[in-house]
Amino acid sequence: MVAKNTRPTVADIRAMKARGQKISVLYVTTLEEASAADAAGIDMLSIEGRFFSPEMRMAAGKCFVQVGLPFGAWGSFQGRPLTTAEDYLRAAFHFTQLGGDCFYCAASYDIQKVLCDNHIPIVAHVGLIPSYITWTGFRAVGKTAEEALRVWHHVKQLEAIGCFGAELEVVPDRVGELISRNTSMIMLGMGAGPGADAQYLFAEDVLGHTDGHKPRHAKTYRNFAAEFERLQQERIAAFGEFIADVRSGSYPAQEHVVPIVDDEFEGFRVGLGLRNS
Structure with a gap:
């Protein structure tokens, strides 16, 4: 209420x-x-x-x-x-x-x-x-x-x-x-x-x-109709850029991922029974 x-x-x-x-x-x-x-x-x-x-x-x-x-x-x-x-x-x-x-x-x-x-x-x-x-x-x-x-x-x-x-x-x-x-x-x-x-x-x-x-x-x-149309075109453009980044591999970049330190990652590999390549 x-x-x-x-x-x-x-x-x-x-x-x-x-x-x-x-x-x-x-x-x-x-x-x-x-x-x-x-x-x-x-x-x-x-x-x-x-x-x-x-x-x-x-x-x-x-x-x-x-x-x-x-x-x-x-x-x-x-x-x-x-x-x-x-x-x-x-x-x-x-x-x-x-x-x-x-x-x-x-x-x-x-x-x-x-x-x-x-x-x-x-x-x-x-x-x-x-x-x-x-x-x-x-x-x-x-x-x-x-x-x-x-x-x-x-x-x-x-x-x-x-x-x-x-x-x-x-x-x-x-x-x-x-x-x-x-x-x-x-x-x-x-x-x-x-x-x-x-x-x-x-x-x-x-x-x-x-x-x-x-x-x-x-x-x-x-005139919100014009503004809504502009925003729609911006949506389409942004989605298109996202598709291009996914296909090219530029997204996700380093700033978008969660890192893990080398020792911990190696421990994970060992736990899986994987050898260093």
């Missing part, structure tokens, strides 16, 4: 919303990313359960951590998919013990309510929801009055069952602002405009090494 520290609580995050302080949220997958986020002062990290461990919690330092509970066939916990409220509760209690501060859950209202009723801070998902993408396709959600109202009613239902927050993904900026101002939940904006309570990006987008589609709302601050 991580030692007690001064990382934010749910009450602190709510207080940030109340005073209009924008919240920075970063999705990370590695210890290095979590540690860098802590050093930089990121407010909140989103970490999937499959990546969350005591070491990851320690690396996250003072960051408030949202642990992602995998949805159905999208993932598993302890070798089985999460399908029932009991499954989700078991996973949430496990990750709470590891230091999770809140939990992402895109399951049904009844499952989310069970988690909320057990005083587990839940972050749901509205707008473009990847696990329900067959209903909308990969597109902005809420560009018509009717669809924006559906997003609004979804938010109000989540609020009613006790959710702490919701990821608000790819909705028009004015819709995102109006919803964020009129709910007690923390709205984590992903392509939802500057009016959301928080701005949520993936570390891979921020660092410029996105694998596959880069969303419109992503902003790149560094």
